Amino acid sequence: MLNLFQFGRLRKSIFAKFAFSFIIVGLIPLLVLSFFSLNTYGNYMERYSINNFEQMVLYAGKNADDLYTKYNNISKMMYSYGQYANNGQFGRVIAEQVSQKDNRLTATVDEFLQTVVASDVHIRSAAFVFTEGGYQDLNRDGSRIDFRFQYPPVEWKRTMTENSKELVLFPTHPQEYYPHSGMTVMTFSRNLIDVIGSPGLDGKVVGSLFFDVSLSAFDEIFQHLTTDQKDVMYVTDQEGRILYSNKINLIGQLFQPSDSEVYHYVKHDMPNSNWSVIGEVNKNELFNKINGIKRTIAIVIGLCILSLVVVAVWFSNNLSIPIRQIIRNMTRVESGDFNMQVQVRTSDEIGMLARGFNRMTDRLKSFIDEVYVAQIKQKQAELTALKSQIRPHYLYNTLEVIRMSAVANDDDEVADMILSLSQQLKYVLNYGEEHVTLLEEKTNIEQYFRLMKLRYGDHRLALDLRIDSELLNCILPKLSIQPLVENAIYHGIMPKSGKGTIRITGEIERGLFMLTVDDDGVGMTEGKLQMLRDKLAGNVPPDQEVGGIGIKNVHDRITALYGPEFGIRVNSTPYIGTSIQMILPYKKEVKSV
Known part of the structure; x- marks a missing residue:
């Protein structure tokens, strides 16, 4: 019955009416708008991501096709290489020099190979193979083909014979015929036909050009694509063999698409080279980014809803709490408070x-x-x-x-x-007043020290006051020096044997009144000194404070009166003594005329 009664009162209260109205008016439109916005945004972003990936694959395919065209044109340089020494076309010159065993043959071929290697930064080496089997080569790093290696390999020769008039690509392979190369390259090759000595392209083959291209040529294309680390790009030849991939371990294998529905493939065929560029994207990874953004938007919407509820409750409380407080106070006033x-x-x-x-x-x-x-x-x-x-x-x-x-x-x-x-x-x-002059404090200290000398004798205690007369009208808190002198007597001088002296000095420095109480007593160890400094700084809990109460009281009074930049500073050296410095603002008593 009590719960039902309380619920009935709450339902009739101003708080409930305002909060319910505020939430209903703001919450329903926000939920509807959020639902439609999330669905529309999600569908748009999915379509945009797929189209963006397809555009990247198309861009990469165009650049790869241009790369093939460039190397095809470099291989045809043999036919356009200038009228060599006015002796005719390069192939004709090679054929004549081979038949005549001309000594200029080596220089002729070497000059041509230098031109080929210099034509592109990705060409690592070039070799010209004569029909009788000999060859000349040039490597960018200056090394030569290992004479123990059969160059070119037999299968390369067979392929060149079968495709005597075309550019031939030998897929990605290690450049093992160069000692200590350690590089992976593709080899482009084209036969050189004597087109002057025979009509058309039916002339005899006078040699073959081979040049190795590093995979950095493909890296230069694909490194500008903004793909995810888990996205895979492939360049395949017409047989489906992978010429290049950002997954190095797949190079040289046959491309096999995954049967999983998780992956989305985009393929672009290149007309000039018969190559294909294939992009493989993980749809989960692709859409995870979108889902992450949607989750972030949902969290923001949730925070907005929560903020709306909090604002509604806060606004209602601001209206109802003061009214309820006035009602409670009126009841207490009726009872006499x-x-x-x-x-x-x-x-x-x-x-x-x-x-x-x-x-x-x-x-x-x-x-x-x-x-x-x-x-x-x-x-x-x-x-x-x-x-x-x-x-x-x-x-x-x-x-x-x-x-x-x-x-x-x-x-x-x-x-x-x-x-x-x-x-x-x-x-x-x-x-009287909380503050007194230094003269009054000095008189009180002299009376106190007189009692101590009567108690312990002149042979144990001595007082040395070094205070200039112009400082005697300086203002300081009442009874601020006596606790410091008492501490010096009981903790500094009394524990030691022989006579001890307490010296009190005063000075003005940088607008501050510095009063120092020194003793030549037993001093303090570093641990006790640090404990006392921590106590003055307020870093020791009250239930753990032992000793030094008088000094701390003086310090707390000074900081309470003048601020934290003033107070007590303590220095001590074992068996030498202790110095306690009181730092105060410089104020002087104004004498009335």
Whole structure:
């Protein structure tokens, strides 16, 4: 019954009405718009990705076909190579020099091979094979074909015989006929026919040109394509053998498309070379990017929905919480608690209502304070003032009676101690300003040190005050030096044997008042010094603090009064002594005329 009752109250509240209306008005249009946007965007991106991949394959195929055309034209340079030394066409010159065993043959072929190698940066080597079996070669790195290797191989010769008038491509293979080459190349070859000595292309073959092309020629084409690492590109010949692929281990194998529906293939046939460029893309990987973007959009939409709900709840709370708070406070005012105040957060009608309620409680409270509470507080203040005057006066008179009794008994030392104590108590119990002059602090320290010398003797303690007279009117917190002197006596000088000296110096540096208390006592180890510095910095929990309470109290007072850049700095060396420096702003007492 209670839950049903609470639900009924919530349903009738302003909060529920505003929140429900806000969510319904904003949420439904956002959900509908998000659904249609995601579907439309996803379909568009899938079509765009497939078309983009097909365009890349088409671009690569065109460039590969141009590459084949370029090497085909280089192989035909044998027929267009200039009228060699005015002796006619290159093939004719080769045929005549071979038949005449001309000594110029080597230079003629070598010059031509240099031209071939220099015509393209991807041509690694070139060789011209004569019909009787001899050959000349030129490698870009200066090496020569291993004489132990049968060059060209038998199958190459057979292929060249079968295709005597065409450009022949020998698929990708290791360049093993060059010692220590370690390269993988394709070899293009064309027969040289003496077209002058015989009509047409029916002349005799006077030699064959072979030149090796590195796979970097294909790398230059495919490295500009923005494909995923898992996408595979193939260049195959007319038999389906892979001439090039970005998966090196597949080069030289027959291309076998996958039966899986996961892969999408795009093929482009090249008319000039009878090559084909095939692109293999993993549809899951391709669409994963799209799905990732869709997930990101969905997350953004979800965050927008969440933000909408949060804003609705926040907006409703901003309206209903102040009203409920005013109702609760009104109930407490009815019971007699007139200290209730409503926090005013806005300047709208709700804020005006809260301010009116606060003014009402203030007026009621002031009426009651005027006739009753003010009289009680006045009586309590008078009693407190009387007690504050009676207690120090009684203490001073009592100490004076004890001191006079010691004088009457000729106990001057006790009398001096009581006099010093009396003056110190008068200084301590004087409820005046928080700040005093250095002169007043100096007088108090002298009285305190007089007590310590009477207690321990002149043979144990000495005080050296090095304070210029113009610094005596500097302002500092009351009772800030005595704890430092007390710490130096008990922790520095008393643990050591022999006499110890405490030196107090003051100076002005860069607009700061620096007061230093040095002792030549036992000093502190590095561990104790670091623990004390951590305590001053507030890095030690209160329940773990041991010792150094007086110094920390002085430090905390200074930082509270002037800021964190002021306070206590401590340095100490074992068996040499400790130096405590108090850093204060330089302020002087202004004397009234």
